[in-house]
Amino acid sequence: MMTGEQHPSPPPRDPAARAWPLEQHFDAGSLYALRASAAAHAAAAGLSRQRVYDVTAVVHELAAKAVLHGAGHGRLRMWTQDGYLHCQVSDPGPASRNGTGTPPRTVPWPAEHDHGLWIVAQVTDKSSIDHGPAGTTVTARFALPAAGA
Amino acid sequence: MAADAGAQVTELTDEDHACLTFGEPEELADLTAAFIRDGLAGGLKVMWLSDTSAAGAVAELARRGIDPGPALERGQMTAAACDGRLLSGQAFRARDAAGWLAGQLEASRREGFPGLRVAVDMSWALRPVTGVEELPAFEEGIAAVLAGSTAAVLCQYDREKFDPVTLASVAGFHTRSVAAATYYADPLLRICRQYAPPGIRIAGELDYQAEQPLALAETVRLGGDITVNMTALAFIDARCSLMVADAARTIAAASRRVRLRCPSEVAAAFARLGLAGVPGITVVTDDDR
Numbered sequence: 001m002m003t004g005e006q007h008p009s010p011p012p013r014d015p016a017a018r019a020w021p022l023e024q025h026f027d028a029g030s031l032y033a034l035r036a037s038a039a040a041h042a043a044a045a046g047l048s049r050q051r052v053y054d055v056t057a058v059v060h061e062l063a064a065k066a067v068l069h070g071a072g073h074g075r076l077r078m079w080t081q082d083g084y085l086h087c088q089v090s091d092p093g094p095a096s097r098n099g100t101g102t103p104p105r106t107v108p109w110p111a112e113h114d115h116g117l118w119i120v121a122q123v124t125d126k127s128s129i130d131h132g133p134a135g136t137t138v139t140a141r142f143a144l145p146a147a148g149a
Numbered sequence: 150m151a152a153d154a155g156a157q158v159t160e161l162t163d164e165d166h167a168c169l170t171f172g173e174p175e176e177l178a179d180l181t182a183a184f185i186r187d188g189l190a191g192g193l194k195v196m197w198l199s200d201t202s203a204a205g206a207v208a209e210l211a212r213r214g215i216d217p218g219p220a221l222e223r224g225q226m227t228a229a230a231c232d233g234r235l236l237s238g239q240a241f242r243a244r245d246a247a248g249w250l251a252g253q254l255e256a257s258r259r260e261g262f263p264g265l266r267v268a269v270d271m272s273w274a275l276r277p278v279t280g281v282e283e284l285p286a287f288e289e290g291i292a293a294v295l296a297g298s299t300a301a302v303l304c305q306y307d308r309e310k311f312d313p314v315t316l317a318s319v320a321g322f323h324t325r326s327v328a329a330a331t332y333y334a335d336p337l338l339r340i341c342r343q344y345a346p347p348g349i350r351i352a353g354e355l356d357y358q359a360e361q362p363l364a365l366a367e368t369v370r371l372g373g374d375i376t377v378n379m380t381a382l383a384f385i386d387a388r389c390s391l392m393v394a395d396a397a398r399t400i401a402a403a404s405r406r407v408r409l410r411c412p413s414e415v416a417a418a419f420a421r422l423g424l425a426g427v428p429g430i431t432v433v434t435d436d437d438r
Contacts, residue, residue: 032354035384050414050417057384068357114388116386117393122421
């Protein structure tokens with residue numbers, strides 16, 4: 001289950017890690033390619049088949065939200081840091097609400113509005129949302145398997 | 150007689166010489182199972198010739214809710230290889246193969262069956278078999294045997310493996326063209342009707358951009374118990390998961406049973422939506438089969 005945080009994850013401090021392992025732009029026509037990239041990077045990070053699917057689903061939901069309710073396009077960044085796989089989706093569109101916050105954690109059935117964010121909250125280990133004049137950035141984090149596990 | 154524009158496998162009847170072109174094994178197994186199921190239900194003798202072992206054929210039918218055991222025991226059904234029937238070893242002769250079929254038709258009459266159904270996987274013709282150039286003559290011979298009979302033959306061709314020239318050369322000898330009713334198909338997604346057990350099959354990747362083609366209304370309209378076969382579904386997003394779950398709940402609320410077959414990752418998504426404990430709804434993964 002996720003733990004909400006008030007601010008998005010900072011970029012990696014290690015200068016060698018400044019080159020994002022994955023940085024990919026997307027729009028409505030490239031969500032399939034985005035999912036494929038996310039799945040490949042999650043698998044390369046050592047996540048299980050189920051968690052690879054979860055990462056793919058989260059990246060899709062965040063990107064779809066940017067397409068449907070944000071600018072219509074956006075950018076995915078993925079990297080590993082401090083034992084987590086970070087998936088950061090940002091778009092320069094208008095925020096749906098002001099301020100910072102976390103994805104909704106309890107959405108009863110039937111769930112329609114913001115169901116994608118509810119999924120994000122359900123399957124990520126940590127996540128955060130930052131809304132501002134420059135757009136919206138959501139960072140979802142998935143714990144990496146312990147070394148040797 | 151040239152094949153008509155297309156028929157449902159459930160519409161086949163006496164004298165039909167049907168050409169089934171399939172694109173994937175699941176489609177072949179589904180349509181074959183429906184052909185066999187309806188034949189057995191009608192009291193006909195049924196023969197399934199393929200590369201599948203008899204045990205494999207039984208397992209495939211059982212996976213689709215059809216128990217062929219009693220029919221096998223009483224001789225109403227046969228599941229066997231093409232070798233030794235339509236061809237001998239690596240040799241094929243159209244006249245001999247058509248003669249074999251005529252013999253089976255006559256035998257079924259003597260055994261008291263009101264008719265005969267034969268499903269033939271034509272994949273043997275892709276192997277190095279002498280006489281395979283007689284394939285069109287064989288199809289013509291089948292048409293002659295079936296004329297005025299109470300038999301139906303379903304010839305099954307893999308449209309990805311048979312070249313278009315071969316398919317065109319045999320098509321004209323069939324009276325019917327059969328394929329799964331396809332509601333939607335593009336490079337990422339295919340949604341078609343499933344015949345055995347009844348329902349729909351969704352393969353590929355399904356996201357909100359395909360919610361219109363999802364055609365879930367079709368599952369409601371079909372009536373009876375429904376299977377949504379998603380075993381080849383690689384991805385489904387939140388919105389479409391909700392649509393499937395909502396349709397399942399609607400059907401179950403009408404005292405119909407809904408079976409969702411899917412990969413374990415997709416099953417987890419349905420579990421999050423609370424479907425696991427809903428009366429009338431069963432979520433089945435490949436691991437559960």
